[in-house]
Structures are given as structure tokens and as C-alpha cells.
Amino acid sequence: MADILNIPKLGKLEIVEIYDYYDQPVLFSCKNTDGDLYLVVAADENDQYETWLYAQISVDRLNLIRSDTIDLHDAFADTEDGNVFQVKFPYDDTTPLTEQVKSSQISEDMIPDSGEYLELRPKGPPLPFTITGALIGVLLRSKTFEIETIERTYTGIITDEAFETVKNATLSREYTAEIQEVSQRSGSSDLITNPTYLLISLR
Amino acid sequence: MEWPDFYPENCPPEEGEPASGIVYRLVRNDPPQTIDFTTYYEENPKxxxxxxxxxxxxxxxxxxxxPKDITRLKKRYKKFKNRHIAEGELNPALGVILHTPSPRIISHHTWWVPVGTKHWVVFKVISE
Incomplete structure (x- = not known):
């Protein structure tokens, strides 16, 4: 069992943002109790253990990664301090092995390829809109949204994180919605009904 | 339908739908085994x-x-480089499914599996 938020040399970690998820977060940012920020990726697995990489990162650099200025390869292969923590979690639940290694020496077999970007940048402005009781009902039932602005109407699906805010929303308060344009995929799913936007957060 | 004891209240969520359609999953074994469907909650409750x-x-x-989404995921995260892509066709007896897209991968769904089903047998490996 990989207790990925409890690392002996880093301390207890708290998730800041999850960027990709497969049964669990596989790429995410987190911070420890000292406020040190880390970018973390699921790097390898074999019959004995699984390996994760933890790269300490400044807020400015994380924003460069979030804005697709720095790719995910360099996020781990060329870190600010030149190091990465490589943590091996044995499947027999013995203590994880944490090693600090030179980021330039991390195996290419463990990190995303060059040219892989986070691709989280929202396309479209943050939209202020008011949460009403009627709107809450619609959003909770269908998990889809439709927001009208002067320029156009944005329609799409609400992500899990934004949905948590919707469930606890204060009626009649104005929220700023961060939306992201998504590429159209092949028409293999009847469930999606051609959304073009994701509502990724409400503040 | 009976759910595992470790499920919290109101799970699966109300907005979930009866499982149906073709889905894809990364598995370690060929053919897929029950262990390829272990939940993260069971693996790491902490x-x-x-x-x-x-x-x-x-x-x-x-x-x-x-299938393009799962291929991209496997290529991007090297933890999964040795896993196989498996395809399965779900039906309502196999539980509940909900569309849970991430900001990057729109076709991600979460599938909740009831007790007593041999859900792994509907999957077959289609790609290394």
C-alpha cells in the first residue's frame, strides 16, 4: 500500500490540486506542514514496489507548468533545485525508501515524455454568475451547466471538484466559474452529448 | 444490489446510472483477474x-x-507502461457508473461494483 501523502523525509502532505486520476491521483501538487510545495507523479511499478517522484517546486514554477510553458518532462528532469525525491513503496507495507536523486539522472522510463503538457489552461474567461435555488437543482440533478454571457452561451459538464462547491453553495451568492474548453473526441460515448466545456472550479 | 461493507452512506451517488456500454481499463493480468479491479479505498484507506x-x-x-484516452494515459504515466488495455461490456447487474471527467481526460468514468459479481470475466485484453 503506497501511502503517498505520508513520506518520511517530506512529512505529511496535503493535496493542493489533482491533475490526473486513475483509481487514485497519478499527477498532483501537494504541500507539507512547512508549506513546501511538491509536484508528484506515479513513475513505475514492478512485482515488489511502486515508485513515485516528488519534485519540490515554487508557486511561480507550478504556474509555468499549469500554463503549459514548461512541460511535464522538464518538470521532473530539470527541477529548480536539481533534485527529485524518488520514493519506493514496497507492497509488503515495509517502510518506503526515500532517496534524493539528481533530476538530470532520473530515468526517462519514469517521467512523461517531452512535449507532454498539463493542458489545464482554461480557454474562456472566468465567468461571474449567481447561484440560485433553481440553478442548484438543475446542476445537482444533471451535473451539467449552461452559462449565458453577452458574447455566447457556455454549456458543458461539471467536474467533481466544482460539484463539491455546488453541493455546499450559498444561494444567491455570486460565484466566479472557471471553465475550460475541451477538444471533441470521437463519438464513442452517448453519455457526453457533445459538451465543449468543463466547469472546473467555482470560487 | 448489495454494496461492499466499506462503502460510505449515499455511495454510489444518486446521479450514477446502471452500468452499461463498452469501457476500457488498464490491467496487470491477461486475462484480467479480480485483483485488477481492487479499489484505491481498499488499498490505501489512510x-x-x-x-x-x-x-x-x-x-x-x-x-x-x-480508447484513445486510456492509450494517452498509459503513454503519459510510466507507472502503467507494462499494463495491458482491457475492454469490457458492462450491464446493469454489474453495478453503477458515473461520468467523472478530469480537466484533461473527458471520458473518465467511475464504476461501482456490487458484491457477488464476477465482473472481471467480461473484460479481455485488446492491446499491450
Whole structure:
């Protein structure tokens, strides 16, 4: 069992943002109790253990990664301090092995390829809109949204994180919605009904 | 339908739908085994102590509707480089599914599997 938020040399970690998820977060940012920020990726697995990489990162650099200025390869292969923590979690639940290694020496077999970007940048402005009781009902039932602005109407699906805010929303308060344009995929799913936007957060 | 004892209340969520259609999953074994569908909550319950809002999702397993999405995931995250892509056709007896897209991968779904089903037998490996 990989207790990925409890690392002996880093301390207890708290998730800041999850960027990709497969049964669990596989790429995410987190911070420890000292406020040190880390970018973390699921790097390898074999019959004995699984390996994760933890790269300490400044807020400015994380924003460069979030804005697709720095790719995910360099996020781990060329870190600010030149190091990465490589943590091996044995499947027999013995203590994880944490090693600090030179980021330039991390195996290419463990990190995303060059040219892989986070691709989280929202396309479209943050939209202020008011949460009403009627709107809450619609959003909770269908998990889809439709927001009208002067320029156009944005329609799409609400992500899990934004949905948590919707469930606890204060009626009649104005929220700023961060939306992201998504590429159209092949028409293999009847469930999606051609959304073009994701509502990724409400503040 | 009976759910595992470790599921919290109101899980699967109301907005989930009866499982149906073709889905894709990364598996270690060929043919797929029950262990290829172990939930993260079963593997690492400690993770959820600080992330209770993820418990219900963690009691399900990740599947994709679009084979391109799972291929991209496997290519991007080297942890999965040795796993196989398996395809399965779900039906309502196999539980509940909900569309849970991430900002990057739109066809991600969470599938909650009831007790007593041999859900792994509907999957076959289609790609290394």
C-alpha cells in the first residue's frame, strides 16, 4: 500500500490540486506542514514496489507548468533545485525508501515524455454568475451547466471538484466559474452529448 | 444490489446510472483477474483521512469510454507502461457508473461494483 501523502523525509502532505486520476491521483501538487510545495507523479511499478517522484517546486514554477510553458518532462528532469525525491513503496507495507536523486539522472522510463503538457489552461474567461435555488437543482440533478454571457452561451459538464462547491453553495451568492474548453473526441460515448466545456472550479 | 461493507452512506451517488456500454481499463493480468479491479479505498484507506470528499470515488474503479484516452494515459504515466488495455461490456447487474471527467481526460468514468459479481470475466485484453 503506497501511502503517498505520508513520506518520511517530506512529512505529511496535503493535496493542493489533482491533475490526473486513475483509481487514485497519478499527477498532483501537494504541500507539507512547512508549506513546501511538491509536484508528484506515479513513475513505475514492478512485482515488489511502486515508485513515485516528488519534485519540490515554487508557486511561480507550478504556474509555468499549469500554463503549459514548461512541460511535464522538464518538470521532473530539470527541477529548480536539481533534485527529485524518488520514493519506493514496497507492497509488503515495509517502510518506503526515500532517496534524493539528481533530476538530470532520473530515468526517462519514469517521467512523461517531452512535449507532454498539463493542458489545464482554461480557454474562456472566468465567468461571474449567481447561484440560485433553481440553478442548484438543475446542476445537482444533471451535473451539467449552461452559462449565458453577452458574447455566447457556455454549456458543458461539471467536474467533481466544482460539484463539491455546488453541493455546499450559498444561494444567491455570486460565484466566479472557471471553465475550460475541451477538444471533441470521437463519438464513442452517448453519455457526453457533445459538451465543449468543463466547469472546473467555482470560487 | 448489495454494496461492499466499506462503502460510505449515499455511495454510489444518486446521479450514477446502471452500468452499461463498452469501457476500457488498464490491467496487470491477461486475462484480467479480480485483483485488477481492487479499489484505491481498499488499498490505501489512510489516503482518505485527509480527503473524505474522495471516499465515494475511491470506492469505485476508473474506466474510460474512449480508447484513445486510456492509450494517452498509459503513454503519459510510466507507472502503467507494462499494463495491458482491457475492454469490457458492462450491464446493469454489474453495478453503477458515473461520468467523472478530469480537466484533461473527458471520458473518465467511475464504476461501482456490487458484491457477488464476477465482473472481471467480461473484460479481455485488446492491446499491450
Amino acid at each position: 489516503f482518505f483521512e485527509g480527503n473524505p470528499h474522495l471516499i465515494c470515488k475511491g470506492c469505485g474503479v476508473s474506466v474510460y469510454r474512449d
